Amino acid sequence: xxxxxxxxxxxxxxxxxxxxxxxxxxxxxxxxxxxxxxxxxxxxxxxxxxxxxxxxxxxxxxxxxxxxxxxxxxxxxxxxxxxxxxxx
Numbered sequence: 001x002x003x004x005x006x007x008x009x010x011x012x013x014x015x016x017x018x019x020x021x022x023x024x025x026x027x028x029x030x031x032x033x034x035x036x037x038x039x040x041x042x043x044x045x046x047x048x049x050x051x052x053x054x055x056x057x058x059x060x061x062x063x064x065x066x067x068x069x070x071x072x073x074x075x076x077x078x079x080x081x082x083x084x085x086x087x088x
Contacts, residue, residue: 014079017079017082018083021078021079025071036064040057
C-alpha cells in the first residue's frame, strides 16, 4: 500500500519562467566551467600557482562547487517567488 502525492498537483503557471531561468543559469555556469577547463588545457602551470595557501586549481574547484550552491539557492528563491505570484 502507498499514499498519494504530498501536495495537490496542478498546472504550474511559473514553469516557463523557471525553465528560462534554469537555462540561463546553466549557460552561466557552463561558461565559468569552460574557462576553468580552457585554462587547464592551454596553460596548466597557471593552476599550480599558490593562492591563499592552496593551488589555484583547488581554489577554482571549491569556487565552482560554491558557485553551484549559490546558484541553486538563488534559483530556488526566484522560482518560489514566481510560483507564489503566478499560481495564486
